[in-house]
Amino acid sequence: MPAENRDPHPQNTRAIMAFLREHNPFASMDEDHLAHFAEHSTLRFYADNDVVISPDDGPVTTFNVVKQGLIRGEREGKDGSVQTTFEISQGECFPLAALIGERPTRTLHRAAGDTFCLSLDHASFVTLFAESDPFRDFCLRGVSSLLDQVNQRIQSNAMATISPAQSLDTPLDRYALRNPIVCSPDSPVRKAVARMHENNVGSVIVTNEARQPVGIFTLHDLRTMIAEETASLDASISQVMTPDPLSLPADKDAFSAAMLMAEHHIAHVCLTDREGRLVGIVSQRDLFSLQRVDLVRLARTIATAGHLRTLVSLRSEVTRLVDTMLAHGADSGQIVKIITTLNDVTVRRVLELNMAKSDPGIPFTWLTFGSEGRQEQTLLTDQDNGMLFEPPAGMSEDDVRTTLLPFAETVNNELAECGFTLCKGNIMASNPKLCLSSREWDDWFIRFIEASTPQNLVYSSIFLDMRAVYGPAPPLEQLQQRIVGRIRKNALFQKMLAANAVERRPPLTLFRGFRYAPDGEKHTLDLKRQGLAPFVESARVFALANGITESNTVERMEQLARKGVFDRKDANAWKEAYGLIQAIRMRAHQEQARQDQPLHNYVNPDDLNPLDRRILRESFRQAQRLQHKLELTYQL
Amino acid sequence: MTTPIDQIRHWLSQRFGTTPRRATLDDLPLPKRPDNTDLAGQRLIVLDLETTGLNPARDQVIAIGAVAIDGMAIPLRDQFDLILQRPELDIRETVLIHGIGPESLRRGHETEDALLRLLQWMNGDPVLAFHAAFDRRFLEKALRSRLGYNTGHTWLDVAEILPALFPDARVGKGRLDDWVDWFGLNVSERHHAAADAMATAELALIALRYARKKNILSLAALNDALRVGRRIQQLKNH
Numbered sequence: 066m067p068a069e070n071r072d073p074h075p076q077n078t079r080a081i082m083a084f085l086r087e088h089n090p091f092a093s094m095d096e097d098h099l100a101h102f103a104e105h106s107t108l109r110f111y112a113d114n115d116v117v118i119s120p121d122d123g124p125v126t127t128f129n130v131v132k133q134g135l136i137r138g139e140r141e142g143k144d145g146s147v148q149t150t151f152e153i154s155q156g157e158c159f160p161l162a163a164l165i166g167e168r169p170t171r172t173l174h175r176a177a178g179d180t181f182c183l184s185l186d187h188a189s190f191v192t193l194f195a196e197s198d199p200f201r202d203f204c205l206r207g208v209s210s211l212l213d214q215v216n217q218r219i220q221s222n223a224m225a226t227i228s229p230a231q232s233l234d235t236p237l238d239r240y241a242l243r244n245p246i247v248c249s250p251d252s253p254v255r256k257a258v259a260r261m262h263e264n265n266v267g268s269v270i271v272t273n274e275a276r277q278p279v280g281i282f283t284l285h286d287l288r289t290m291i292a293e294e295t296a297s298l299d300a301s302i303s304q305v306m307t308p309d310p311l312s313l314p315a316d317k318d319a320f321s322a323a324m325l326m327a328e329h330h331i332a333h334v335c336l337t338d339r340e341g342r343l344v345g346i347v348s349q350r351d352l353f354s355l356q357r358v359d360l361v362r363l364a365r366t367i368a369t370a371g372h373l374r375t376l377v378s379l380r381s382e383v384t385r386l387v388d389t390m391l392a393h394g395a396d397s398g399q400i401v402k403i404i405t406t407l408n409d410v411t412v413r414r415v416l417e418l419n420m421a422k423s424d425p426g427i428p429f430t431w432l433t434f435g436s437e438g439r440q441e442q443t444l445l446t447d448q449d450n451g452m453l454f455e456p457p458a459g460m461s462e463d464d465v466r467t468t469l470l471p472f473a474e475t476v477n478n479e480l481a482e483c484g485f486t487l488c489k490g491n492i493m494a495s496n497p498k499l500c501l502s503s504r505e506w507d508d509w510f511i512r513f514i515e516a517s518t519p520q521n522l523v524y525s526s527i528f529l530d531m532r533a534v535y536g537p538a539p540p541l542e543q544l545q546q547r548i549v550g551r552i553r554k555n556a557l558f559q560k561m562l563a564a565n566a567v568e569r570r571p572p573l574t575l576f577r578g579f580r581y582a583p584d585g586e587k588h589t590l591d592l593k594r595q596g597l598a599p600f601v602e603s604a605r606v607f608a609l610a611n612g613i614t615e616s617n618t619v620e621r622m623e624q625l626a627r628k629g630v631f632d633r634k635d636a637n638a639w640k641e642a643y644g645l646i647q648a649i650r651m652r653a654h655q656e657q658a659r660q661d662q663p664l665h666n667y668v669n670p671d672d673l674n675p676l677d678r679r680i681l682r683e684s685f686r687q688a689q690r691l692q693h694k695l696e697l698t699y700q701l
Numbered sequence: 702m703t704t705p706i707d708q709i710r711h712w713l714s715q716r717f718g719t720t721p722r723r724a725t726l727d728d729l730p731l732p733k734r735p736d737n738t739d740l741a742g743q744r745l746i747v748l749d750l751e752t753t754g755l756n757p758a759r760d761q762v763i764a765i766g767a768v769a770i771d772g773m774a775i776p777l778r779d780q781f782d783l784i785l786q787r788p789e790l791d792i793r794e795t796v797l798i799h800g801i802g803p804e805s806l807r808r809g810h811e812t813e814d815a816l817l818r819l820l821q822w823m824n825g826d827p828v829l830a831f832h833a834a835f836d837r838r839f840l841e842k843a844l845r846s847r848l849g850y851n852t853g854h855t856w857l858d859v860a861e862i863l864p865a866l867f868p869d870a871r872v873g874k875g876r877l878d879d880w881v882d883w884f885g886l887n888v889s890e891r892h893h894a895a896a897d898a899m900a901t902a903e904l905a906l907i908a909l910r911y912a913r914k915k916n917i918l919s920l921a922a923l924n925d926a927l928r929v930g931r932r933i934q935q936l937k938n939h
Contacts, residue, residue: 075780075782075895076889076896077768077780077896078780079889080889083889103777108777109773109775110907111910115910133886
């Protein structure tokens with residue numbers, strides 16, 4: 066036998082096998098199965114724009130891999146326009162769902178550029194499907210949506226101690242106590258406590274005739290009442306209850322309840338139906354007995370910390386909590402909200418401690434800007450804050466600043482000790498330019514909007530995303546209404562914002578793959594600037610142009626969908642894509658934190674698993690679509 | 702329809718000579734002329750040879766690689782990849798190019814049998830090659846001298862088809878490597894007969910696909926188009 070024939074496969078078969086081995090699921094398949102694939106495949110060529118598979122072709126019978134080039138999935142929109150629904154690039158397989166379902170594909174597959182595909186006939190596919198476990202798993206998994214795959218993987222990584230049925234996405238009524246103990250407002254305390262005792266529960270809900278909750282009374286309240294002798298056991302419960310208990314509709318998820326509890330440091334939330342009638346109650350213990358994620362306790366500890374050094378020491382607990390939540394499969398949107406909530410609680414506590422020490426005596430609203438303003442903070446965070454005040458009678462604005470600025474400086478420094486890095490650009494409340502009265506802020510924004518300098522456009526991502534963290538909110542709400550009103554009327558400013566928002570392109574090359582970041586290490590992508598920024602900036606322009614004062618990106622997209630500015634399906638896809646990039650970024654941060662590296666936003670796509678790479682590519686493509694909408698809207 | 706097992710068996714028998722009886726020249730299918738058969742139903746042979754040098758009068762074939770284009774696709778099961786048993790040949794000048802050393806040639810496939818199998822596998826179908834005149838001269842000489850086989854096949858030159866269909870391609874001297882680069886193809890191993898045949902076949906597939914868009918649907922139509930191209934070239938040169 067010739068020397069080269071000792072290898073059982075001819076050169077061209079070997080070459081195909083080598084190509085396949087670089088991709089999933091082939092990388093994990095046995096050599097024999099790979100050879101079977103290579104020997105039974107057919108290489109086909111499609112010129113740019115050629116139809117590869119069409120819904121009109123009848124049930125799909127071939128399994129295909131892109132050997133070179135790109136295939137786009139096209140669906141016709143309601144208005145007859147053609148939309149790209151997905152892209153299949155080198156090494157990816159199609160059309161799995163139709164092949165497994167033995168049905169025609171629902172999407173027209175069209176070559177984008179000259180494309181070669183390896184095609185496996187049905188008989189060989191069936192053989193491989195029956196014999197190769199990795200191949201079968203891959204085909205079946207491909208059928209579920211991309212998001213399902215991510216969740217499957219995250220959940221499979223989650224610790225075995227957690228019951229998989231319990232997650233923060235679970236509707237609240239799964240956790241809730243049905244038919245909670247209730248009493249009317251005029252019931253004597255003695256009777257209410259007796260009912261709690263009989264039923265072995267720690268709380269009773271006080272309801273009116275319509276069965277709407279008007280108050281809550283807990284064992285904690287009973288202890289306070291007796292210890293402080295505020296009322297007798299014969300007093301009516303309405304005198305000692307906590308009025309207006311917090312409620313949520315019963316179809317909300319557990320996460321909403323957890324956030325509400327963390328924000329208000331409470332242990333119970335009432336569940337109500339559409340008419341506001343009580344249907345159940347959920348307690349902190351119910352929510353977290355299985356999760357072991359003690360968000361509420363941590364938030365309360367921070368909110369009641371007596372010293373700055375306690376707050377500083379609690380920061381490591383925040384990191385640990387985020388770690389746990391990631392491991393338990395919380396989604397990135399939930400985690401950034403948790404981080405933001407805990408950061409807010411910390412900022413508030415620093416302010417409260419300082420107020421207790423040296424109250425400046427002038428009411429003010431503490432503002433946060435940028436990512437904190439958008440409630441999109443991750444562990445990598447610095448301070449962007451400012452102050453808004455009304456000068457009391459007899460005081461000039463400069464008088465007020467003389468009093469407030471030293472206070473602000475102390476707060477900025479103490480926040481830095483808690484892990485909020487001082488802002489390099491001095492966007493902090495201790496900067497006299499950012500400690501302003503309502504009138505001054507208003508003037509400031511008029512100049513900002515009318516003088517559309519390049520520097521102002523850079524600042525738009527900071528100052529157009531703001532939120533009140535401490536102090537009265539109405540002054541800021543009025544300010545925001547005026548700002549949004551002016552931007553709505555100023556088409557030129559909108560257009561400049563839009564042009565600025567499409568400047569940073571998602572890191573995709575025309576056909577083949579990722580475009581790497583110009584700075585940073587070789588072959589890395591900047592997930593924040595290249596990945597998230599296109600979403601954040603596009604959503605901001607659309608939101609401001611449509612009178613939405615909300616600053617959170619996902620919430621902006623949601624409201625734009627409700628207003629009909631975004632197609633509902635588009636909005637969902639964009640929200641999902643944004644969340645997926647954020648999730649990959651946060652996993653990278655956690656990994657960096659674990660290795661004691663400084664946190665940064667660069668990833669090398671080669672370090673990601675193929676699924677994450679595909680998710681990233683698809684998410685970036687969604688960012689391109691969003692930017693494209695901006696370009697169409699503003700004729701850029 | 703043949704089952705996969707039959708196909709494997711068929712392929713094995715072709716490669717390792719376990720067919721019960723040796724084919725003879727009389728059994729061979731007659732070569733086909735380029736006709737109006739739609740390319741979508743046409744089988745074509747794409748062939749590449751490795752030789753001991755560039756002179757057909759003196760040099761010899763040492764390896765044959767070929768793939769088929771069948772119905773506008775390249776089925777991987779339908780291919781030919783053999784080194785010939787020719788230990789007597791001097792390969793000092795070319796061993797660095799094709800990498801086939803004396804040991805390979807000593808252990809190669811018995812030449813007459815390999816050539817007979819090739820003819821049988823070719824099935825008289827038209828043959829495409831890159832710079833076809835070169836491969837044609839070498840192969841016909843080998844067939845004549847080793848088998849006494851004199852029937853000519855239909856040959857088409859991919860190096861001529863490509864510029865006719867892609868006149869704007871910037872491919873320098875138009876070598877195989879230039880065209881491979883132009884279309885961004887991956888060649889698994891250059892100067893390996895089978896791998897070069899595969900690259901040529903991929904180029905041919907691209908060309909035929911684009912030919913269909915110009916309503917060139919058969920080999921006869923393609924031949925006509927090439928003839929017109931040659932004529933225009935002659936006129937330009939005068």
